Amino acid sequence: MNPSVDRIKTRFPTAFVRAEVIWGETTVYLRTESVLDVVKYLHDDESERYDYLSDVTAVEYRDLELPLQVVWHLRSLPYRRFLRLKAEIAKGDPLKVPSVMPVYSGADWLERECFDMFGIQFDGHPDLRRILMWEQYAEGYPLRKDFPLRGRFSRSEQLRQALAAQPESRYSMTELTIADAFEDLPLEMRQRLAGGEKTGE
Amino acid sequence: MAEKRTVEVELSTSGLDAQGRPQRTPLVVDEGGRVTTMEAPPALEPELEGEHMLINIGPQHPATHGVLRLVLELDGETVVRCIPHIGYLHCGFEKIGEYRQYNQIIPWTDREDYLNSPGNNVAFALGAERLFGVEITPRCTVLRVIAMELSRIMSHLVWLGTTCIDIGAFTPFLWSFQERERIYTLLEQWIGARLTTTLTRVGGMGADIPDGWMDGLRDFTRTFPKTIAEVDRMVTRNGIWVGRTIGIGALSATDATNAGLSGPMLRASGVAYDVRKDFPYLDYETYDFDVPVGTSGDVYDRFLCRMEELRQSVRILEQAAARLPDGPVNVDDARLILPPKSKATSEMESMIHHFKQVMEGPRPPVGETYVAVESPKGEKGYYFVSDGTPKPVRWRIRPPSYVNLSAIPRMVEGHLLSDVIAINASIDIVMGEIDR
Numbered sequence: 001m002n003p004s005v006d007r008i009k010t011r012f013p014t015a016f017v018r019a020e021v022i023w024g025e026t027t028v029y030l031r032t033e034s035v036l037d038v039v040k041y042l043h044d045d046e047s048e049r050y051d052y053l054s055d056v057t058a059v060e061y062r063d064l065e066l067p068l069q070v071v072w073h074l075r076s077l078p079y080r081r082f083l084r085l086k087a088e089i090a091k092g093d094p095l096k097v098p099s100v101m102p103v104y105s106g107a108d109w110l111e112r113e114c115f116d117m118f119g120i121q122f123d124g125h126p127d128l129r130r131i132l133m134w135e136q137y138a139e140g141y142p143l144r145k146d147f148p149l150r151g152r153f154s155r156s157e158q159l160r161q162a163l164a165a166q167p168e169s170r171y172s173m174t175e176l177t178i179a180d181a182f183e184d185l186p187l188e189m190r191q192r193l194a195g196g197e198k199t200g201e
Numbered sequence: 202m203a204e205k206r207t208v209e210v211e212l213s214t215s216g217l218d219a220q221g222r223p224q225r226t227p228l229v230v231d232e233g234g235r236v237t238t239m240e241a242p243p244a245l246e247p248e249l250e251g252e253h254m255l256i257n258i259g260p261q262h263p264a265t266h267g268v269l270r271l272v273l274e275l276d277g278e279t280v281v282r283c284i285p286h287i288g289y290l291h292c293g294f295e296k297i298g299e300y301r302q303y304n305q306i307i308p309w310t311d312r313e314d315y316l317n318s319p320g321n322n323v324a325f326a327l328g329a330e331r332l333f334g335v336e337i338t339p340r341c342t343v344l345r346v347i348a349m350e351l352s353r354i355m356s357h358l359v360w361l362g363t364t365c366i367d368i369g370a371f372t373p374f375l376w377s378f379q380e381r382e383r384i385y386t387l388l389e390q391w392i393g394a395r396l397t398t399t400l401t402r403v404g405g406m407g408a409d410i411p412d413g414w415m416d417g418l419r420d421f422t423r424t425f426p427k428t429i430a431e432v433d434r435m436v437t438r439n440g441i442w443v444g445r446t447i448g449i450g451a452l453s454a455t456d457a458t459n460a461g462l463s464g465p466m467l468r469a470s471g472v473a474y475d476v477r478k479d480f481p482y483l484d485y486e487t488y489d490f491d492v493p494v495g496t497s498g499d500v501y502d503r504f505l506c507r508m509e510e511l512r513q514s515v516r517i518l519e520q521a522a523a524r525l526p527d528g529p530v531n532v533d534d535a536r537l538i539l540p541p542k543s544k545a546t547s548e549m550e551s552m553i554h555h556f557k558q559v560m561e562g563p564r565p566p567v568g569e570t571y572v573a574v575e576s577p578k579g580e581k582g583y584y585f586v587s588d589g590t591p592k593p594v595r596w597r598i599r600p601p602s603y604v605n606l607s608a609i610p611r612m613v614e615g616h617l618l619s620d621v622i623a624i625n626a627s628i629d630i631v632m633g634e635i636d637r
Contacts, residue, residue, distance in 0.1 A: 053461050
């Protein structure tokens with residue numbers, strides 16, 4: 001078992017839930033609200049030095065009674081250690097965990113993706129937006145188990161929404177139409193063109 | 202007759218000294234943690250009319266290496282703000298994986314980082330095998346090392362060629378793609394496919410190497426270093442190349458570690474983190490190879506790191522070719538490996554195994570595992586959660602280029618617009634892996 005487990009246990013008795021080893025990898029289960037404190041300790045303490053955040057993700061089981069888990073994979077490059085942290089969110093509880101952005105800047109996109117795919121709110125993330133799906137995406141959170149593989153809406157409904165979305169309205173620069181361009185021409189030129197004169201020959 | 206005169210000329214190309222060596226200036230970290238060179242940092246141009254310009258690079262720009270869209274706010278030609286937008290290629294690999302058996306997912310791994318398909322196949326198989334609790338055969342281990350290093354060379358060659366084109370050198374692109382073609386030929390002889398290889402199975406390989414294949418590999422490892430040397434001679438001390446890459450997009454070691462960068466991106470900043478050395482798999486600890494590490498973390502150091510990795514991969518390939526043992530490729534486990542076709546059509550037992558495996562799929566025990574390998578882009582991880590059914594509850598890809606790309610705003614801000622292209626090229630992104 002990873003030696004950090006005992007130190008987390010003694011230092012954060014209220015945060016520590018349980019630890020297990022599976023296939024040589026140590027997992028520490030923590031209370032949701034204290035994840036950031038433990039991560040801060042793991043990052044800063046001289047005997048831990050977990051300076052590398054490999055991954056942030058979540059797991060929802062097919063058995064819908066089981067809690068949803070948020071998973072952090074940490075590495076200590078100086079000590080060559082690997083540790084998995086987990087926080088469990090019971091069914092019905094708000095999907096909210098603290099963001100580890102204050103400790104690892106690399107958590108930025110990883111947390112955004114987790115929010116995008118599972119709808120988990122990372123408290124303290126400065127810019128929690130959808131990242132892989134577009135921002136107007138309204139069908140829900142694709143990696144949740146209650147989300148059907150083909151999406152919630154039919155193909156025709158998806159197409160209708162895409163066409164109705166009018167992406168042009170959000171472009172920063174509007175495209176110039178022929179009529180606009182004509183209006184911008186000098187008066188004398190407009191008169192000549194209106195008189196039937198051909199250009200560019 | 203006029204006297205013949207000789208004149209000492211100073212080499213005037215920027216970034217090179219009189220001997221033609223690249224001039225390196227030590228980097229300085231300011232209070233804000235940003236890395237700057239000793240020379241004047243790229244100063245913001247005077248605000249001409251106080252008006253900033255917004256421009257889009259991509260999603261259809263050739264220099265974005267795929268469908269990346271960067272929204273840049275420019276003050277003159279200096280980037281003030283950079284907002285990347287991704288997701289144009291998102292196809293929900295992880296969701297689809299939850300509806301597939303383990304062996305059926307392997308073709309999907311080809312398509313995520315498609316420059317490194319054999320490497321992804323191996324990484325996936327390693328993860329699934331740990332989940333199943335299977336020990337692979339010695340021959341399979343060495344074959345997988347060969348596959349991983351070949352795919353590393355393949356991916357680095359694409360990076361080299363496209364980056365050279367981005368920065369304005371066309372010839373190395375042709376040279377590197379010529380070499381890549383030879384690896385494709387080798388892979389085609391081995392598994393029958395060139396790009397989407399689906400090389401591995403859980404517990405073994407899709408096929409053993411054909412007779413005489415090792416001669417082809419030895420021929421490649423013998424002649425390939427010549428191409429690296431040629432590119433090296435052409436590019437490494439080239440004034441334009443050096444001028445456009447040194448001091449561009451630098452990240453300090455702590456910044457890069459904190460941002461979760463991996464692979465050559467992290468090593469160029471001076472952190473010697475290589476999964477092959479630090480968390481070894483496939484007996485990489487028994488191979489003799491070096492991990493190149495940069496000092497200043499700029500585009501030039503990333504280039505040097507990748508060039509050296511090409512040479513180190515050749516070293517590993519030579520050692521693997523020398524030690525390849527005889528014996529079976531697949532584990533002897535009817536639970537996992539399909540019986541030979543001739544047996545499946547003639548023996549009742551084998552037919553049952555075949556039927557059960559194809560229709561139902563092998564069942565791993567309940568559990569979870571995170572397996573990381575050193576892909577050409579960095580730490581590539583697969584996280585599996587199993588509930589004992591033939592399909593994973595969760596199959597998570599830890600995409601190295603996704604995390605590497607997330608640091609791009611920090612790298613480009615303060616640099617010129619043309620540097621954005623060089624920095625983006627140096628990250629070595631594959632949008633298939635980022636969007637998945």
